[in-house]
Amino acid sequence: MLLGYFFREKTKINLEKVVSAIALILIFLIGFRVSSNGLLFLAGYTYQAFIVAIFSIILSFIFALLFEGEYR
């Protein structure tokens, strides 16, 4: 990140596009890692885990909207 800061003036490449392309490849590879590790099939606790995860996500998001003043 620091290197990026120092080299910022020396490039004319469209960085937004480069980052998006890397991001897309990474998302594919992470999806691959998820299923090839067999992590999707940890049966038994999925329902409980899903409830904890979804509640945490929703409430974190609501608080963030409130703190950022973006809640309408």
Next chain:
Amino acid sequence: MTPWYILIAFILGVIYGLFGTLPLNIVENVIEGSLLLMVFIVGFEAAKMLKKSGFLTILRAGLRLTVATIIGSAMGGFFAALILGLEPRLGLAIALGMGWYSMAGPLLMEAVDVETGVLGFLANFLREILTFLFYPYLAKKFSAKASITVAGATSMDTTLPVIIYSGGSKIATIALVHGFLTTLLAPLLIELALLLPP
């Protein structure tokens, strides 16, 4: 940008993982290398942002989101525990892993029992998966910045690509600060939650 691309890339990855083969150690190395490259490029944007907004503004935004993530996760864990009939302190501890499943699972397994460890692992793992599915929509419909909280501690590594892809590289710096702070606090908060009476 279109969130469909993200979903398609992720689902294609999952399908390829089920049927195709790639050496996992190479995939891990490529993921790590690409993340480093991405953080390097994000540095360009960070430089612009720091020039424009200043370090304190970014830090303040990251801190606000971190507080929202912690409070939201804790409350989410508490309410989920009430619904599921778990001990509230365990619900809190599981949710306060904030997406860092490789830490939360083993830590809870060691401190409590195997069942809680597996639940801690899976709940936080699902948080990462749900971020891949929901972040693009939340960012588009509501706010790309506030949606960073959905990712929890993973906003500085595994879910950073999806944040950059849908939210733009401008918010990547805030995502990195948020991810760093939540990663730093998650183990401590889990230990604190476990100190609560059953």
